[in-house]
Amino acid sequence: MFKDITLGQYYPTDSILHKLDPRVKFIGTIAFIIALFLIKGPVGYGFATVVLVTLIRLSKVPFKFMVRGMKAIAVILVITMLFNIFLTPGEKLFSFWILTVTREGVETAVKMAVRLIYLVIGSSLMTLTTTPNQLTDGMEALFAPLKKVHVPVHEISMMMSIALRFIPILMEETDKIMKAQIARGADFESGNFISRIKSMVPLLVPLFVSAFRRANDLAMAMEARCYHGGEGRTQMKPLIYAGRDRIAYGLILLFFAVCVAFAFLGL
């Protein structure tokens, strides 16, 4: 039952976005998100839309993969829209019962919705074109300055990549334990919410015990292979900027500058 779960949502194909350095994509995504909250008028939104559509085309990832991410925020989207429509004071459009719809309300609701949708598409564009490993490597490199204030950047990224490595193993293990418990008469499917949660206990206890045992073994294996933190460690696949990454940085800067300009002009 757990066989189909893919990790992260990486979509393997060969595009210019896939080849970019993960640091560039990460910074680009952040710039895009900030820009979304800066722009105010229709020209700004139009510009952001053009940029986003171009990027989606460049990524060669089918659009439906991005829509998938949207399902997760559908509820939040509807709630924020409703609140904005009904609770923003301003010029009255029409009203029924105790609810009043204002022009400002509709405007902010639409803006909020567009922002949220673009935000999700923008960030899934990054996760769709970057492997989880590249992402952790990129984060480690970007947050490296935080080491100065004693944030264990290397350790955090090592933990993330080990977690990624062990998720499929623990999934398989869960599957095994579940089957073993079902064979002994455990029932995971029926009953109400509470009894279903209770029936998870005989599943979770062995899973946790085994996870701790694995962690212990892994720590020993890492020590046996001379792991002693990030100090004095070299990298097999160091991140090196190529020409295209510099061009991408230039384009991100340009995009951000244009958005700031639009924001100032109120377009």
Added chain:
Amino acid sequence: MGIIKAAKLAFDYIKYGDDDREAEKVRALDNVDLDVEKGQFIAILGHNGSGKSTLAKHINALLIPSEGTMWVDGIDTKSEEEIWHVRQKAGMVFQNPDNQIIGTVVEEDVGFGPENIGVPTQEIWRRVEDALTRVGMIAHRSKSPNKLSGGQKQRVAIAGVVAMRPECIILDEPTAMLDPDGRRDVIETVRELNEKEGVTAILITHYMEEVIFADRVIVMDGGRVVMQGTPREIFSRVEELKKLRLDVPQVTELAWELKKAGVPLADGILTREELVEALCSLN
């Protein structure tokens, strides 16, 4: 002095009672002397709790002796500054293949050790390719370890050790969780490394068939070394081994039973061919 030497080695595990106060010492190793020459293939036998894994962890400085001394290539494992040096010289392969692979891609995992000891990037790639070729896993270099069989994972783990250019490989029951095919592949890989590259190999195992190629067999019981010698010497002492709850290879056992029944055979027959020859030459 050999590559690995232990003198009067002893180790106590501290066992805590339920209320944490009754700390109880359990002697896991007792007065162990060991001297392994460079390039040898050593097998360590013993049933559960005989102290063989504890001994293996001492060679890699994962455990530090409570009494006595352990030297790896002339370095005392107690000296803390040299600990990474010891671990580079004596690589270790563990029992569970899943719990010792760190990378999400085969080649990244093999590169993990060299990364830790600060090998430059170019050199890491060279070592990784070389190590994967030697264990016959180069074709799987960009796969996820989750897609490999148990035997293949163990060979990746061996490659991970080989890439650190060790003098000695310690294998702590590497085949215990594998199917017969995987077992054969792993043992063949280790033997090849030992014969062709001269890497000292220390194999801890339950399977007697894996032991007959060793230069020397060490039998442990209750934290002590109780028998030591060539496989032929050890397996001639069938009754002593049985008392230690250890098996002998099937062929040896058959020859021993035949001898008990009155067939005049030599002691310590190890392979099928030997037995066939001995039986044919009877008439």
